[in-house]
Amino acid sequence: MHAPDTLALVICTYRRPQALVRLLEAVGSQTRVPDEVLIVDGSPDQDSEEAVAPFLHADASAVRYRRATAEERGLTRQRNVGIAETTATMIAFLDDDTVPEPRYFEAILACFSAHPDAIGVGGFLTETTWQHTSDDIEPRGEDTVLAVPGGTSGGLYRQGPWSRPEGLRWRLRTRLGLASPLPPGWMPPSGHGRSLGYLPPDGQDHPVEFIMGGASTWRRSLFDQASFSRYFEGYGLYEDLDFCLRVRHRGPLFLCTQARVAHLHEPLGRPRPWHYGRMVTRNGWRVWRTRWPQPSWPDRARWWSTTFLLAGCRLGEAIRGPRRGHALLETLGRLAGGAEVLMHPPPREESPLEEPSRV
Helix, strand or coil, X not given: CCCCCCEEEEEEECCCHHHHHHHHHHHHCCCCCCCEEEEEECCCCCHHHHHCHHHHCCCCXXXXXXXXXXXXXCHHHHHHHHHHCCCCCEEEEECCCEEECCCHHHHHHHHHHHCCCCCEXXXXXXXXXXXXXXXXXXXXXXXXXXXXCEEEECCEEEECCEEEECCHHHHHHHHCCCCCCCCCCCCCCCCCCCCHHHXXXXXXXXXXXXXXXXXXXXXXXXXXXCXXXXXXXXXXCCHHHHHHHHHXXXXXXXXXXXXXXXXXXXXXXXXXXXXXXXXXXXXXXXXXXXXXXXXXXXXXXXXXXXXXXXXXXXXXXXXXXXXXXXXXXXXXXXXXXXXXXXXXXXXXXXXXXXXXXXX
């Protein structure tokens, strides 16, 4: 008889003691509490360790604290530490500025049970605004990617009976012919696909090609031959996309819309705007070429056109937005990253990817 799965939660944190406490309180209120909780702290101070001390010393506490060494600091490196120092059959990651709803882990494990071949399941971020416009929901097959077609109409993005406001950037991309017809959660050959936030809160398990690393759960067996890349320094940015694209041939990924989690975007611990903009372009190029090593020339043109369009949109915010200095520095970082890619492209991760096929 198959033994029941055990669950470990790894929380990688950096200089966010208050957010960390808020997350631990939410984890303690789960209908399915993790069997292990490991905090891997990359902070240079002791504020986070002192903040979580009551959780460490509570009776029958499953919470452990691990201070990362200088060599282990950085999101991907801290995640690899957490993988090595937990023993459960399932490994979950939650960013320190997330707050899962009480049934989060229960829903995640139910999704794994419903899809036994799944290697990873992502949680659903609750920060987007969706409106349900009809009770006529099209049936979804488990292996159907385009079961609920999406599209833009009247300033709204629609998925079946669900709709949400369409941002200016996507409206421009649609008008310029740069928007991919692929559903959210899949990377097109030209890169720049729709994010998971464009999947509706319909209670379904959506097959996807990538999930958000800060709200993800994986089978431990996956890490026998895979780990998070050390290329992504510090904050990371797209490190989760890189990992998903490198392991996608090992089994399907799902976004579980019943596993709801709030991402509160804690301002502390984030990179400066110029560095962030540079990472957007450099890391974005790297994960695109990891998924599509030999894109066609039209797809290359679409990637660069979209990259410069998004930089232009950010420049527009620098001219008339509320945080003009921040937006300007990020724009300059994006352009600098583009110049670096042209002169010295980042190395692609060596991985046993199968020949990619178009969805």
